[in-house]
Amino acid sequence: MVSHEILNILAANSEDYVSGERISQQLHVTRAAIWKQIKVLKEEGFEIEGQTKNGYRLMGTPLSLNEWALKQALTTTSLGYAIDLEDELVSTNARSKELARQGGVHGQIVLAKHQSAGRGRLQRQWESPRGGLWMSVLLRPNLSLADASKLTLAASVAIVDALRELFQLSIGIKWPNDLIFNGQKIAGILGEVVGEWNAVQTLILGIGINANFPREQLNTSLNATTLHEILGYEVNLNVLAAGILKHLENQVISLEKKAFEELRSNWSERALGLGEEVRILRGEQVFQGIFKGISIDGELILETEDGEKIFTAGEVQLRSKEGKYF
Numbered sequence: 001m002v003s004h005e006i007l008n009i010l011a012a013n014s015e016d017y018v019s020g021e022r023i024s025q026q027l028h029v030t031r032a033a034i035w036k037q038i039k040v041l042k043e044e045g046f047e048i049e050g051q052t053k054n055g056y057r058l059m060g061t062p063l064s065l066n067e068w069a070l071k072q073a074l075t076t077t078s079l080g081y082a083i084d085l086e087d088e089l090v091s092t093n094a095r096s097k098e099l100a101r102q103g104g105v106h107g108q109i110v111l112a113k114h115q116s117a118g119r120g121r122l123q124r125q126w127e128s129p130r131g132g133l134w135m136s137v138l139l140r141p142n143l144s145l146a147d148a149s150k151l152t153l154a155a156s157v158a159i160v161d162a163l164r165e166l167f168q169l170s171i172g173i174k175w176p177n178d179l180i181f182n183g184q185k186i187a188g189i190l191g192e193v194v195g196e197w198n199a200v201q202t203l204i205l206g207i208g209i210n211a212n213f214p215r216e217q218l219n220t221s222l223n224a225t226t227l228h229e230i231l232g233y234e235v236n237l238n239v240l241a242a243g244i245l246k247h248l249e250n251q252v253i254s255l256e257k258k259a260f261e262e263l264r265s266n267w268s269e270r271a272l273g274l275g276e277e278v279r280i281l282r283g284e285q286v287f288q289g290i291f292k293g294i295s296i297d298g299e300l301i302l303e304t305e306d307g308e309k310i311f312t313a314g315e316v317q318l319r320s321k322e323g324k325y326f
Ligand code: BT5
Pocket: 090, 091, 092, 093, 094, 115, 117, 118, 119, 120, 121, 122, 124, 125, 126, 127, 128, 133, 134, 135, 136, 178, 185, 186, 187, 188, 189, 190, 206, 207, 208, 209, 210, 218, 222, 223, 224, 225
């Protein structure tokens, strides 16, 4: 793409102005074509200063999702280099599954600026207004099916660490993988297995982060918050995506080395409600007890009056200081 090549040239000379003539010679396109592309890039949020005498200089990149800016921000070795970025998708997980069936590579990511029908677990609706980070990562890790399922736990740890590193935020994990800031949900993860037993496991990790939009854009009934609400400014979504992918890649590598105990302890250190009284909702049933911890496979261990119970799925309700469950 010519626009990416222009950006490459400007980025390589970021201390300097580059003349339109030089760009046009290097790329074998007319100066008018360059001017046109620069105009488009500016509309996409690139800050490009143009001086009649000296030419162009790249002063800033967009905060919103952009393929070139995301690639620049990546520090991974395998995740995030194949990018499918769309303005709108029904669900990035649905698209990612399609791509997986068509042979999509390990680390391929799908992003949408807006999802018309984003999904949570059990087909629940996931509200996905513009400004959020709605991303799915296709993984073909060297793991058995049982171990691949640990990747959703690993993804929660990766997101907590990325948000801490980038914004110094302290996020807690509510089992199995809700990400909570001050009692409100800021992000969710949907892990889905694609394909067959015995074959290489393919997993789609859908990651949704309420980022650059005010909380008012979400349904009032939700107990939710956004980065914009917490930080008071817009974050760079490309840097955020790249940060998450870096931490996720490290998690995948460590799972492939079978560092399951390390994952369990990392997850537990970031968990909410451990050692406290919680409620577990499973269908119509409600269980109450002390949240003892998670098993090596990520199941929740609850100590109830009738003894220990193990949960593979369900909703956790934590107990607030006032004694209310939420
Ligand atoms: C989740 O499900 O938390 C997983 C969310 C995964 C979303 C990503 S976005 C990219 C990818 N593409 C998709 O289609 N999905 C993934 P769960 O734990 O089941 O929570 C769903 C519940 O969270 C809903 O029933 C609402 O109560 C609440 N909710 C919906 N939208 C929300 C939002 N934007 N922020 C906070 N809570 C929300």
